[in-house]
Amino acid sequence: MVFGLKLPTIMNITGIMEEMDQYMHYVGGPAGAIALTGVAAASAFYLVSRPSSEKPLVDLMCQSRQLPGAELIRVSKFYKDSKEGKFVSYLYEDTRTLYDCFRRGSKESNDGPCLGWREKPTTPYQWLHYNEALLRAKNFGSGLVALGLIPGANTFLGIYSQNCPEWIIAEHGAYSYSMAIVPLYDTLGPDSCAYIIKQTEINVVVCEDDAKCNMLLDKAPMCLRKLIVIKETRPATNQRARNRGVEIIRFSDVEYMGAQKDNDEQPPRGEDLCTVCYTSGTTGNPKGVMLTHENVVASLCAVILQMGEHRPKSSDVLMSFLPLAHMLERCCENAMLMVGGSIGYFKGDIRNLSEDMKALKPTMVPAVPRLLNRIYDKVHAEIANSFVKKLLFNMALKAKESEIKRGVIRNNSFWDKVVFRKVQEGMGGQVRLMLVGSAPLAGNVLTFIRCAMGCLVMEGYGQTECTAPISLTVQGDHVPEHVGPPVACCCIKLVDVPEMEYYAHAGQGEVCVKGKNVFKGYYKDPEHTALTIDEQGWHHTGDVGMWLPNGTLKIIDRKKHIFKLSQGEYIIPEKIENIYSRSQYVNQVFVHGESLKSCIIAVVVPDVDVIKCWASENNIQGTFSVLCAHPEVKKLIMDDMLSWGKQASLKSFEQVKDIYLHPDPFSVQNGLLTPTFKSKRPEIRSYFKPQIEDMYAKLT
Structure with a gap:
C-alpha cells in the first residue's frame, strides 16, 4: 500500500487518479494532501532508485566551433578534424557504401534478427535473419539483371510500397548491382508519379498491391514495362496491364529467377548514385534529389558519432512507420542495418501504431x-x-x-x-x-x-x-x-x-x-x-x-513565401502562423495577404478538444462544425490570436483583420499538406478562395 493506494493499481494512470479522487473526497483538502502523498511517496521511492546523471559529450555552453575567416562558418565538435575544415565520410574503413553497411551489420549481429513483421494484429512479430535477408536481396538483384536491367548507377528501380521487409530487400538487391532507387509514394498522385517515371525512364517498379498497380497503370508512361508485385493482384488488373504493354511479375518469382541465374554481384562505389529522392514541393513538378552512397553513409555516420553512448547497437529494435520514401527513415533504417540492429514494420494503419509498438517493444x-x-x-x-x-x-x-x-x-x-x-x-x-x-x-x-x-x-x-x-x-x-x-x-x-x-x-x-x-x-x-547550389558548393x-x-x-x-501589401509592407506569413499557433485554441492556421489589399486574413482550424471543452463550460451546444460557425467561438479565437501577436511584437499590419474557422484539418490526404506536413500554400489558397474573397469583401 502507498497511502491507501493498492500497488497493482499504481501502474495505471487512470486507475490511480480515480482512486486518489475518491481518497481526497474523504480526507478533505485535496491540494495539501495530494502534495504530501506525492512528496512522501516520491521521497521513499527516490531512496531505492537513486538516479545518476550523464556527462554531456561537449561543453553545453559552446556546442559548435567557429572557423577563422569572414564567413563565420561553424562546424561540429564531435569530429576532431572539423577544425581543419574536414568532414566525416565514414566510421569504418570497410564500410563506405550502403552495400557495405548491410554486410557489416550481418557480422555485428551474428546473423541475428533483421527484418520483422506480423500478419495479424493478434500475432507476434516474425523475423527474417541477416544472412537470409542478404541472400534474398542478392537473389532479387540478380533477378532484376535476369529481367534485363543493366547493372550500374544509371539504372533506376522504382519502389512504390508502404514500409515492409520487401522494401529493404528490393533496395539492397538494387545496390548489389550498383543500381539506384527511385521511391514513389501515394501523396504524389498519379500525375507526379507518371512524371517521375517518365523523367527517370524507369522500366521496372516494385509495387505493393493491386491498388497501387492500378494507380500507376492509369497514366503509365511508355517506358514502364514491368511491375513487380509484393501482394497478389486481381486477374482484371493483370489483363489491364497486358493491354497497356506492362508485365506483372510476382516478387517471389524475381527472387527465384535470380537464385537460378546467380549473377555475380557488382557492388557500388561511394561516389555512385544510390537514390533519386523526389521532393513533393509546394509548387510545380517534384524535383529529383540525386544522392550518392557517400552522401548517405556520411550522414548516418555523423549522427551516430554525435549520439555517443546512446548510439544504436545490435541489440536495438527500431519501429518503422515513417515513410521509407523519405530520407529521414531511410537513414535511420540503414544505420540500424550497419550496426546489426533489428527493424520491425508496422502493419500499415497509423491508427493501430500503438498496438504494433506494444507487440514489437522497440x-x-x-x-x-x-x-x-x-x-x-x-x-x-x-x-x-x-x-x-x-x-x-x-x-x-x-x-x-x-x-x-x-x-x-x-x-x-x-x-x-x-x-x-x-x-x-x-x-x-x-x-x-x-x-x-x-x-x-x-x-x-x-x-x-x-x-x-x-x-x-x-x-x-x-x-x-x-x-x-x-x-x-x-x-x-x-x-x-x-x-x-x-x-x-x-x-x-x-x-x-x-x-x-x-x-x-x-x-x-x-x-x-x-x-x-x-x-x-x-x-x-x-x-x-x-x-540552390552556388559556385562555391554551398547549398542554400x-x-x-x-x-x-x-x-x-x-x-x-x-526566406520564401513573402508578399507585399498594397501599402508596400512585406509580410512573412509563416512567421505570423508560428506565433498564432501558440494559441491553445488553434490547431492549424494559414495566413493570407494580397498586393492589392491593405491587410491580412487567416483560415484557422481550431483545436477540437479545447473548443468543445470551452463550449461545454459556456453552455454552447452543437457539433464541431456548428461551433466553428458560432460568432462567440470566432471572437474567442481571434482575440487570443491577436493577444499572442501583441506579445510577440507583431506590427499592426502583421495582425490579421478577420478569420474563417474551418472544422477539417489540412492534411496530406486532402492535398493541403506535403508528405512532410508543410503547407501547400497555392492549394490552400485555391481551396479557400470563396472564404478569402468573402472576408476581404466584408473588410472593404
Missing part, C-alpha cells in the same frame, strides 16, 4: 512532431476534467524536468511508474532513443515527451538535399526550441537576407550548408540546381536561422 523510434503532438493532446485531454489528475501530472512533470536539467535520463522513477507509465507502454515500454525531425516541434511538447518517455529525445533539422540531417541536438541539452549544432559531415554558415533584415554579422541569415551530405543536384534540372536551404550564444542553431523564418 528501443528506437524515429518520430515526427505530428505524432508527438497527438500524444501530448491526448494526455492533456485525459487530465482536463480532474483537479487531482492535473495536480499530480504537474508535480510529475516538474520533478522529471528537474532531473533532465541535471542530466538524468531514466524511466524508473516514482513518477514514471505512477503518472507516465501509460504513455511509455503505449510505445512498447522500452524506448531508449527517439529522433525527431521533418518539422518544428513546440518546446512544451518536446519537454513533455522527454519527461514522459524517460528516454533521450534528439531533435534534428535537415532537408532531403542534405540527406536528412544538417544539425542535431546534443545529449544533456534540455533547452528546447533549437536544433543543435552542425553534424560532423557538414558545416553551416548564415548568409544575409537584406529584404527581411537578417544579417550574418548579427548571427542571423539564410542557412547554407556544405559538406559530404550535400546532394549532387536535381536530376535533369540544371536550372534549379544552379539556384531557404530557411532562416540564428546562432544562439551556446553555438546551437535556431530556425526562425523561411
